[in-house]
Amino acid sequence: MSSNTPGQGGGRYVAPIEETPVVAVDAVDESQKAQSVWGDAWQAMRKRWLFWLCAALIAVIVVVALFPQWFTASLPTGGACKIGQSLDPASAGHPLGFDKQGCDVFSRILYGTRSSVTVGLLATLLATLIGGIIGALAGFYGGFLDSLVSRLGDIFFAIPTILGAIIVMQVMPWDRNAITLSIVLAVFGWPIIARIMRGPVLTAKNSDYVMASVALGLSRSKILLGHVIPNALAPVIVIATVSLGTYIVAEASLSFLGIGLPPSIPSWGGDISTAQGSIRQAPELIFFPATALAITVLAFLLLGDIVRDALDPKARARR
Numbered sequence: 001m002s003s004n005t006p007g008q009g010g011g012r013y014v015a016p017i018e019e020t021p022v023v024a025v026d027a028v029d030e031s032q033k034a035q036s037v038w039g040d041a042w043q044a045m046r047k048r049w050l051f052w053l054c055a056a057l058i059a060v061i062v063v064v065a066l067f068p069q070w071f072t073a074s075l076p077t078g079g080a081c082k083i084g085q086s087l088d089p090a091s092a093g094h095p096l097g098f099d100k101q102g103c104d105v106f107s108r109i110l111y112g113t114r115s116s117v118t119v120g121l122l123a124t125l126l127a128t129l130i131g132g133i134i135g136a137l138a139g140f141y142g143g144f145l146d147s148l149v150s151r152l153g154d155i156f157f158a159i160p161t162i163l164g165a166i167i168v169m170q171v172m173p174w175d176r177n178a179i180t181l182s183i184v185l186a187v188f189g190w191p192i193i194a195r196i197m198r199g200p201v202l203t204a205k206n207s208d209y210v211m212a213s214v215a216l217g218l219s220r221s222k223i224l225l226g227h228v229i230p231n232a233l234a235p236v237i238v239i240a241t242v243s244l245g246t247y248i249v250a251e252a253s254l255s256f257l258g259i260g261l262p263p264s265i266p267s268w269g270g271d272i273s274t275a276q277g278s279i280r281q282a283p284e285l286i287f288f289p290a291t292a293l294a295i296t297v298l299a300f301l302l303l304g305d306i307v308r309d310a311l312d313p314k315a316r317a318r319r
Contacts, residue, residue, distance in 0.1 A: 041234075041310035051306045057299040065117040068110040076108040076266040087282050099271070099285055100278050109292050111266040116296065118178045119185070119261075120248035126186035127247075128240045131193025136232070138194065139201030140224050149198075153191035161188040162253055169259045176262050181254065185247050196239050200232030207231075234311040242304035245297040252293055268293045 045051045064071060073093065074080050085102035096105035138149035156164075168184050169176065204210065205228055213223045254260030255269030263270060268289040275285035 044310040054299050054303040061296055064110055065114040071110055072107045074104040074107040076111040096288055105288055108266045108271055109289055112268045115261055115265055115267045116248045116251055119182050119251040120244045122182035123185040123247040124240050124244045127189035128193050131190035132197050132236055135194035135197030136201050136229055139198035140205050156191040164188045185250055196235050201228055204228045204231045238308040241307055245300035248297055
């Protein structure tokens with residue numbers, strides 16, 4: 001198995017070279033393509049059945065919100081509502097019956113999907129855009145700007161979103177609609193996004209690749225837009241997905257209180273509020289819109305949890 005090495009004297013033995021092949025200890029497998037954080041997250045999400053269930057539910061909700069007329073020939077308001085049909089049971093073409101005003105319940109739920117999803121989506125986009133920009137600037141440039149944004153955020157954090165929206169919607173001089181309601185919700189929701197964005201930006205701006213960019217002579221704005229923000233977006237995407245469901249609940253709550261969307265616009269919260277007076281005669285009038293609201297919010301919240309787990313390396317390791 002071993003041989004005496006010539007010229008070394010007795011007692012020094014080495015194995016023949018053919019018995020000790022050189023092994024590439026630190027070799028890198030170049031056959032597999034390197035994946036980004038989002039690629040790894042997609043691979044983690046696509047293996048979970050709950051992700052596909054949530055994605056299917058959200059796809060159906062979006063289709064219903066965009067094209068409610070595909071699923072019903074009845075209109076939710078106006079001349080389609082006849083007081084003579086008040087609280088009538090289900091019939092052909094009206095699978096959920098009629099409410100107290102004689103409106104088709106199924107039609108109002110379908111068209112209410114558009115209102116709720118529109119408000120939730122717009123509020124989420126506005127809050128993410130405003131909060132993301134402010135948080136990125138504050139974290140990257142620091143100094144007085146960071147202090148100002150932090151103190152301003154503390155002021156907004158002291159005001160509950162629903163309470164602030166109630167006050168603003170009560171005194172606002174313009175008409176209530178999906179856009180104005182989304183703006184009001186975003187005004188009170190941006191500090192959460194800003195604070196979440198600020199943390200990863202503070203971490204990213206001290207990274208080696210940022211220092212290398214500085215050494216290469218890139219401007220601070222190019223470094224922020226090209227390197228820092230893309231690497232700090234993951235937690236913001238997670239909180240935005242969860243916030244969408246939260247804003248849908250906020251819209252329903254404000255409409256339930258009568259200060260959200262006007263009665264002329266179908267809304268799940270408004271239908272739940274209207275159905276209170278008929279809860280003894282027709283409790284299903286509360287059940288149907290409440291179920292639609294619960295399923296929609298649950299789908300977005302579960303999707304947010306799945307995205308969070310996929311973007312968290314520690315969570316992926318535990319799985």
